[in-house]
Amino acid sequence: MDLLDDLLAEVRARGALFCRSVAEPPWAVRFNAPAPLALGTMLQGDAWIVPDAGEPVRVRQGDILLTRGGGAFTAGDRPDTEPQIVVVDQDRCYATEDGPAGIGHNFRLGPRSYGLTADGSDLFVTAEYPMRGDVCERLLKALPPLVVVPWQPEFAPLLDLLGSEVAREEPGQQIILDRLLDMLLVRALRAWFALPDAEPPAGYRALGDPRIGLALRLLHERPARPWTVADLAAETGMSRAVFARRFTELVGSPPLAYLTEWRMTLAADLLRERDASVAAVARRVGYADGFAFSNAFKRVRGVAPSTILRTSGETPG
Template identity: 80%
Template sequence: MDLLDDLLAGVRASGAVYCRSVARPPWAVRFAAPAPLSLTTMLRGTGWIARDGGEPVRAEPGDIVLLRGGAPIVAGDRPGAEPEIVVLDADRCYAADGGPSTAGHNFRLGPRTFGLVPDGSDLFVTAEYPMRGDVSERLLEALPPVAAVPARPDFAPLLDLLAVEVAREEPGQQIILDRLLDMLLVRALRAWFARPDAEPPAGYRALGDPHVGRALRLMHEDPARPWTVAELAAEAGQSRAVFARRFTELVGRPPLAYLTEWRMTLAADLLREPGATVASVARRVGYADGFAFSNAFKRVRGAAPSSVLRDAANA
């Protein structure tokens, strides 16, 4: 496990909602209730994609556009196009001039496929990711509201397979689509975070450093271990002073401060699990007693772990 593995653990697709749209210019579609993270890609034609009220970004075949925040999404063949169709979910949509009361299976052309014409020149797919917990939130915070990732050679085989599989309805189809979506998301995130102007999560770029990267992977593999800077430096093959300085330069905070923050992020999710207690979560993130854990959690998160337990129980 490394940082990206952990951040993606709560984003892993499970029953992801797909919408395959077939269109002929002029066209525009509004997705009224997207998930906190959506992935859109043009398979044929050119599209313009935007969060509701935001600036549209151009998408050519093979590009991937990530949208976060759960705001409505508008996709069209030109900037500022007025939507003709409003999509509510995988099974319901309606003509924009007809109103929500007409929502149903209108415009359904096949499995996960909607459109006004069955043989339109433009084809795009939107998939929605459920997001769970504070670990996933760290990933969302590192993304802009709209991240347009240009086509890359490593996207092509996955998009070709997606184009075939998304319109099928066979045993195990959802599992295939979920795993395809996971692979596309990981590749899109790696491409986005490699940009010089991107702001990846703390520690992401340090994974490429042979010394600091190894220490980060060890902390993520076993966050409950009572790590010391000296132990991490020895694992990294550096002196304590050199390692601590290099880690802070690359990650933006000292090794043990980073470890504490990561433990508290994990703890916030663990506290929401059924049957969790402060003492049980404390042990799982490396604290011998609940008192020390509670102090650390409140210092880092600004609230007592007991308040997270109460909120989870009342949710």
């Protein structure tokens, strides 16, 4: 496991919505309330994405679109095309001429495909990702509200397979499509974070350093181990002073400060689990007793861990 593995561990497409748009321009589809993280791509044709807050951006065939924050947006052939369809959520959409209560249109064109015509030359695919907890929040904070990742050669096999699978109806088909989109998400994030202007999560770029990357992987694989700077330096074959300096330069914080912050991020999510207790969570993130853990959690997060338990509807243990 590494940093990106951990950030994406709970991120999975489930029942992704596939939307085949109008055959010929003008066409536009409005997405009223996308999930905190949504992925889109044009399998055929180009499109404009018009967020409610922000400037229109062009998405060409094969580009990957990422939106975060749940803000509404419209996808269309031009920035000024009025939407003909409004997607309310995964199960509800309506034609703007009918209004939300209208029943005049049937948008289902085939397996997992929706739109106003079955002969569409443009095919826009979206997937929504449920994002819950502090671990996922670290990923969301690293992304602008709207990201367009230009087509990359490594996208091509996944996009080709997605295009061939989108209209099929066989057992397990939705799982295949969802997993294809998950792989596209990982590829898109890697491509985006590699760009000079991107701001990846703390420690992400340090993964490329053979020694500091190894230390980060060790911290993420075994966060509960009682690590010391000397232990990590020995694992990476560096002196303690050189390791501490290099880690801080690449990651942005000293090794044990990074470990404490990551432990508290994990702990915040563990505290929200059913039947969680302060003592049990303390042990899972490397603290021998709940008192030391509670002090560390309050110092880093500004609230006591018992507060997280109460707001999650659980009884402190």
